[in-house]
Amino acid sequence: MSAGSNGHNVGLAVLIDADNANPAIVEGLLAEVAKFGVASVKRIYGDWTTPALGKWKAALLEHSIQPIQQFAYTSGKNATDSAMIIDAMDLLYTGEFGGFCIVSSDSDFTRLASRLRESGKVVYGFGERKTPKPFVAACDRFIYTEIFTSNPETEEATIKRKSAQELRQDTKLCHQLRQAIEAASDDEGWANLGPVGSQLAKQMPEFDPRNYGYSKFSGLLEGIGLFTIKRENNQLLIKDQRPGKKA
Template sequence: MISGNVAKLALLIDADNARPSSAGPLLAEVAKYGTAHVKRAYGDWTGTRLQGWKDQLLAQSIQPVQQFAYTTGKNATDAAMIIDAMDLLYTGRFDGFCLVSSDSDFTRLAARLRESGLTVYGFGERRTPHPFVAACDKFIYTENLTPALDPPGEGDVTPTRPPDAFPTRLPVDAMLITRLQQAVHAASDEDGWAHLSTVGHILISQHPDFDARNYGHGKLSDLITATTVFEVDRRHPGDGKAPVVYVRHRRP
């Protein structure tokens, strides 16, 4: 997001590869990063396969883009979405794109948009291939947006547990601890303290799909506290301002 301004975003949804139950939470998540001036969902709306999405279009003010399947086994929807994305890019009106799909076909599109200096937020299920995840500035798993147990439906995957089903004290995850330690070390001052927001920025830069919600916590500070590996210091600047959180590796 551009400092001092609300980022103008284009939200493009591959309805063939996204769950309609995620529509509301998805738009709420997008609002954290800017304003979606364009909201489009791509698919063949003449059939019944996307009936769940049809119910969301008016409710969420999403524009359906009709794309017939020209032949079996070829995804014309992907091509239409990529062409529209490039057309929108060339208008120069947007600061970033939100690409909603679990399809690796959008990997090159995400990379191309970033080459033009735009921020790319990816949204998809945990089955999303890693190349697409890595091509985005930030990737959000849609299971984290809809933690409640949804009734199974066409195209749905096994839902995740609700947040309160996770323990507040995490079992040790060696990979997680290593990533946190590396980020804290990179952001630390001479006394080992690191600004939490800088730690979060480093984590996402290195691992676009990093999200505290992957581990059952809504905030990075809660996740770091739960590991018990780090000290957390909430410093109050005064004047009614919110506390600033610093962390460092726990010392013996």
């Protein structure tokens, strides 16, 4: 479904904004990154002289993430963002990486994501649901980190499975699903699940069935109840049920 999902040997640079990420997500984050390629570089940026980042220590040691020190020259975190952007460009110019994973909920990385993609690199963004839309849209794929918090102390801890009614009320989701099926369908209106997923990822970089409480794309499609699904030659095919669609 994702760009680069077949390139498991692709070298990836994982760059984490410590001010805008939670150490509770690290294990799930790195497991997700492993689906896209090999995390050849894992760096996390922040002012490590501040007590606020102390909670990261155990996670860094356990997962071999290299902390990069960046003093806050003035109030705010622009110095950290700048250091992360400069490092990303340095890594880009080495030509050794097929993709970049930017872990932050900060819109300051929007232009960086666009620039990396302009150079032919795949960009995976990871951030909370509050992440501004421009940054989400600038990535090939954007994964909301709430899905990684298995035992959290926050209200977003558990993503409950949405009912068919709730899914149908999500007009954006339904519209994007129908557009993706239309784009991938044959003359009879049937579309293979794989191409539909790929098309949907292009339309909605933030799409993930786990955001709706479903572990698989096929489960979400069955749950919404608006599409006909059949298995043929070990492939799942899907069709829009609406009257007037291709028959």
